[in-house]
Amino acid sequence: MQWSELDQQHCSMARTLSVIGDRWTLLILRDCFLKVRRFDDFQARLGIGRPVLADRLQKLTDSFVLAKVPYREKPVRHEYRLTQKGLDLYPVVMAIVHWGDIHMSGKKGRPLLHVHANCGHAFDPVQVCSECAEALDPRQVQVLPGPGSRDKSHMPAGAIGAPPRRRKTQLGRD
Amino acid sequence: MQWSELDQQHCSMARTLSVIGDRWTLLILRDCFLKVRRFDDFQARLGIGRPVLADRLQKLTDSFVLAKVPYREKPVRHEYRLTQKGLDLYPVVMAIVHWGDIHMSGKKGRPLLHVHANCGHAFDPVQVCSECAEALDPRQVQVLPGPGSRDKSHMPAGAIGAPPRRRKTQLGRD
DNA sequence: GATGATCAGTTCCAAAAAAGAACCCAAACG
DNA sequence: CGTTTGGGTTCTTTTTTGGAACTGATCATC
Numbered sequence: 001m002q003w004s005e006l007d008q009q010h011c012s013m014a015r016t017l018s019v020i021g022d023r024w025t026l027l028i029l030r031d032c033f034l035k036v037r038r039f040d041d042f043q044a045r046l047g048i049g050r051p052v053l054a055d056r057l058q059k060l061t062d063s064f065v066l067a068k069v070p071y072r073e074k075p076v077r078h079e080y081r082l083t084q085k086g087l088d089l090y091p092v093v094m095a096i097v098h099w100g101d102i103h104m105s106g107k108k109g110r111p112l113l114h115v116h117a118n119c120g121h122a123f124d125p126v127q128v129c130s131e132c133a134e135a136l137d138p139r140q141v142q143v144l145p146g147p148g149s150r151d152k153s154h155m156p157a158g159a160i161g162a163p164p165r166r167r168k169t170q171l172g173r174d
Numbered sequence: 175m176q177w178s179e180l181d182q183q184h185c186s187m188a189r190t191l192s193v194i195g196d197r198w199t200l201l202i203l204r205d206c207f208l209k210v211r212r213f214d215d216f217q218a219r220l221g222i223g224r225p226v227l228a229d230r231l232q233k234l235t236d237s238f239v240l241a242k243v244p245y246r247e248k249p250v251r252h253e254y255r256l257t258q259k260g261l262d263l264y265p266v267v268m269a270i271v272h273w274g275d276i277h278m279s280g281k282k283g284r285p286l287l288h289v290h291a292n293c294g295h296a297f298d299p300v301q302v303c304s305e306c307a308e309a310l311d312p313r314q315v316q317v318l319p320g321p322g323s324r325d326k327s328h329m330p331a332g333a334i335g336a337p338p339r340r341r342k343t344q345l346g347r348d
Numbered sequence: 349g350a351t352g353a354t355c356a357g358t359t360c361c362a363a364a365a366a367a368g369a370a371c372c373c374a375a376a377c378g
Numbered sequence: 379c380g381t382t383t384g385g386g387t388t389c390t391t392t393t394t395t396g397g398a399a400c401t402g403a404t405c406a407t408c
Contacts, residue, residue: 001220001221001222001396002364002395002396003197003364003365003395003396007278010285011204011274011285011286012270012271012272012273012274012275012278012279012284012285012286013200013201013204013267013270013271013274014201014274015274015278015279016270016271016273016274016277016278017200017201017270019278020270021197021200022197023177023195023196023197023365023366024366026187026191026195027187027188027191030185030187033312034317038384038385039384039385039386040383040384040385043385046175047175048175048366048367049366049367049368049369050368050385050386050387051366051367051368051386051387051388052365052366052367053386054385054386054387055365072384074374074375075373075374075375075376075384075385076374077383077384077385078385085277087312088273088276088277089273090301090310090311090312091265091269091272091273091299091301091310092266092269092270092273093187094301094310095265095266095269095301096186096187096190096191096194096266097186097187097190098186098265099186099190099262099263099265099266100185100186100187100188100189100190101186102262103190103259103262104181104186104189104190104192104193105186105189105322106322108321108322108324109320109321109322110186110320110321110322111184111185111186111319111320111322111323111324112185112186112317112318112319112320112323113317113318113319113320114315114316114317114318115315115316115317115318116303116305116306116308116310116314116315117314117315117316118303118306118308118314119303119305119306119308121303121305121306122305122318123303123304123305123306124304125265125301125302125303125304125310126301126302126303126304126307127264127265127268127269127299127300127301127302128299128300128301128302128307129290129292129293129295129297129299129300130297130298130299130300131290131293131295131296131297132290132292132293132295132297133300133302133307134290134292134293136264136265136268136290136299137264138207138261138264140290140291140292141288141289141290141291142288142289142291143208143286143287143288143289144286144287144288144289144296145285145286145287146283146284146285146286146287147282147283147284148279148280148282148283148284148285149285149286150282150285175367176366176367176393177366177367177393177394197394197395198395212355212356213355213356213357214354214355214356214357217356222396223395223396223397223398224356224357224358224397224398225357225358225359225395225396225397226394226395226396227357228356228357228358246355248403248404249354249355249356249402249403249404249405250403251354251355251356252356349408350407350408351406351407351408352405352406352407352408353404353405353406353407354403354404354405354406355402355403355404356401356402356403357400357401357402358399358400358401358402359398359399359400359401360397360398360399360400361396361397361398361399362395362396362397363394363395363396363397364393364394364395364396365392365393365394365395366391366392366393366394367390367391367392367393368389368390368391368392369388369389369390369391370387370388370389370390371386371387371388371389372385372386372387372388373384373385373386373387374383374384374385375382375383375384376381376382376383377380377381377382377383378379378380378381378382
């Protein structure tokens with residue numbers, strides 16, 4: 001399969017990655033959340049090649065994650081701003097940063113702290129269940145086909161109706 | 175900058191992406207969370223090229239996100255399992271899937287549902303503050319240099335001590 | 349005993365994408 | 379007039395992918 005056909009897959013992860021799964025795209029979005037808005041600022045901060053940056057900003061604009069808005073006429077200049085669709089990526093960005101804080105920081109500790117204006121504390125992001133507000137544990141979550149499921153080819157191996165196929169193994173166990 | 179130098183950056187996002195930011199890697203991890211464990215199963219489900227799959231599994235094993243464990247001798251065969259470090263990526267995976275559910279699903283709705291064994295309900299993941307348990311809003315979060323910050327070159331544009339540089343613009347506003 | 353299937357890769361080559369430098373253009377600045 | 383700023387585009391070289399074919403050990407089957 002080609003990477004470019006990813007958006008046709010029947011999977012929310014694949015469809016999301018067709019928008020943000022590129023090398024660089026998430027780093028661009030990180031900077032967007034840090035209020036970077038202009039081409040040259042992105043380029044200088046990221047050290048990304050200018051052609052690649054132009055392409056990524058174009059694609060993010062095409063998919064309505066960023067909006068290109070003029071901030072000056074004569075000559076017309078634009079800046080790139082997160083749309084609501086883009087702002088909704090905040091949990092993705094924070095989850096990635098948090099994993100890096102925990103697993104990839106050196107002995108000196110995390111590079112950045114996040115302070116919550118609501119409560120005034122430095123915090124970590126925690127993912128909870130929308131229904132019972134408990135922190136999520138992957139082993140407590142069951143995956144079922146949803147209304148938009150279509151065929152079995154991309155069904156989860158662990159979903160009801162599609163049990164993982166068993167083989168004759170000696171050491172394997174779930 | 176080369177993609178391969180990403181892990182040396184002074185940023186948790188960049189360091190995380192040096193592990194999981196590759197094309198295909200997050201899709202491989204999605205399947206890991208769905209209990210896929212074997213080379214040919216990954217290959218068949220993802221439609222990924224075999225050399226690329228071999229490379230990604232190797233890198234994930236090298237970085238201790240997956241562990242390669244034998245499940246049969248004669249001939250020895252291995253399967254790939256999430257380590258704790260890998261399981262800790264669950265919030266990243268769920269946040270990405272949820273964004274796709276909201277923003278990339280067709281009219282038919284999301285392809286998969288997630289049911290929480292704790293409370294028995296289909297749920298969405300919600301990201302909250304570890305200190306006050308309120309749902310996080312990017313506008314309520316301030317970013318400060320942490321203990322592991324080193325120089326100013328990768329400081330957030332919006333951080334204290336490094337305000338976004340103002341320019342003489344007519345239309346720009348924060 | 350030969351034939352084929354299973355499983356987990358590796359090798360090889362063509363096609364696509366990224367890295368990096370140079371160039372372009374319009375306007376403002378000095 | 380020459381330079382700087384801002385936002386790109388072009389071009390060439392280097393890296394990565396995509397895809398098919400091949401390897402090799404072990405079973406299962408004819």
